[in-house]
Amino acid sequence: MHTDLVAALDIGGTKIAGALVDGRGRILVRAQRPTPAQEDGETVMRAVEAVLGELHASPLWQDARAVGIGSAGPVDASAGTVSPVNVPGWRAYPLVARVRDAAGGLPVELIGDGVAITAAEHWQGAARGHDNALCMVVSTGVGGGLVLGGRLHPGPTGNAGHIGHISVDLDGDPCPCGSRGCVERIASGPNIARRALADGWRPGPDGDTSAAAVATAARAGDPVAVASFERAARALAAGIAATATLVEIDVAVIGGGVGKAGEILFAPLRKALAEYATLSFVQRLAVTPARMGTDAGLVGAAAAALAGRTDTAAMGV
Numbered sequence: 118m119h120t121d122l123v124a125a126l127d128i129g130g131t132k133i134a135g136a137l138v139d140g141r142g143r144i145l146v147r148a149q150r151p152t153p154a155q156e157d158g159e160t161v162m163r164a165v166e167a168v169l170g171e172l173h174a175s176p177l178w179q180d181a182r183a184v185g186i187g188s189a190g191p192v193d194a195s196a197g198t199v200s201p202v203n204v205p206g207w208r209a210y211p212l213v214a215r216v217r218d219a220a221g222g223l224p225v226e227l228i229g230d231g232v233a234i235t236a237a238e239h240w241q242g243a244a245r246g247h248d249n250a251l252c253m254v255v256s257t258g259v260g261g262g263l264v265l266g267g268r269l270h271p272g273p274t275g276n277a278g279h280i281g282h283i284s285v286d287l288d289g290d291p292c293p294c295g296s297r298g299c300v301e302r303i304a305s306g307p308n309i310a311r312r313a314l315a316d317g318w319r320p321g322p323d324g325d326t327s328a329a330a331v332a333t334a335a336r337a338g339d340p341v342a343v344a345s346f347e348r349a350a351r352a353l354a355a356g357i358a359a360t361a362t363l364v365e366i367d368v369a370v371i372g373g374g375v376g377k378a379g380e381i382l383f384a385p386l387r388k389a390l391a392e393y394a395t396l397s398f399v400q401r402l403a404v405t406p407a408r409m410g411t412d413a414g415l416v417g418a419a420a421a422a423l424a425g426r427t428d429t430a431a432m433g434v
């Protein structure tokens with residue numbers, strides 16, 4: 118009998134992952150479906166129910182005492198609804214109530230995916246042991262979450278720490294969110310590639326124009342590719358410095374596909390951070406790669422379910 122077993126759901130624009138997770142963060146059972154992101158809301162929900170049904174078929178399900186959901190945002194944890202940008206069929210969709218019904222009435226905790234990854238990094242990854250941390254995902258978009266005073270800080274709606282849509286360029290390009298000059302508009306993978314192409318970088322014979330291809334070119338010394346990563350690094354540094362100055366974090370953890378670019382990102386990031394984070398209380402701020410892998414969303418959702426969103430200090434998450 119597992120007294121501390123929970124079910125976890127990680128819902129994104131491409132896949133819906135589910136797991137039964139124990140109190141030490143170990144994944145015991147997995148299930149996954151592609152997200153029918155362009156279908157109507159009920160079709161998307163049926164994919165979630167299929168994942169839950171597969172977990173339910175495990176004999177371990179009887180020990181599950183809660184369900185944690187980390188969802189692409191925006192989410193509204195106070196209302197129990199989600200409106201993921203990449204899932205147009207879900208707008209103010211009552212996901213918490215629907216999952217509760219599908220899970221036989223178990224309590225359900227909902228957080229945004231950036232907050233889920235933060236919970237995972239704080240529990241078992243690069244932010245472990247830090248009471249004040251900003252964790253970020255830099256990939257197709259830029260998301261994040263905060264740990265403050267030793268506790269996960271999801272905020273009232275579950276979106277706090279969404280650093281991707283802080284403006285760091287007052288007259289910058291319009292952002293799909295409605296603002297302009299956002300961190301995401303400069304530092305996300307597609308925007309790193311977009312800027313490199315606009316400034317004259319050309320892909321190799323394979324035609325790969327992803328940020329990973331720009332990173333490869335930067336490592337080989339291509340000056341335009343290097344400059345695009347430096348600009349992304351400056352945008353991230355400005356956002357991190359602003360966060361640190363506002364709430365006093367001591368570590369910034371960076372994951373996601375762009376975070377895997379290594380020193381081509383982290384070297385200019387540390388340099389820019391020294392330029393932007395200048396006051397005495399933020400000068401010791403460290404920036405470090407994420408340690409949790411692709412299961413971070415599931416592990417973080419499990420952490421939220423184990424602890425309850427409003428009392429995550431109980432388990433040190």
Ligand SMILES: [Zn+2]
Nearest residue numbers: 282292294299
């Ligand atoms: Zn924005």
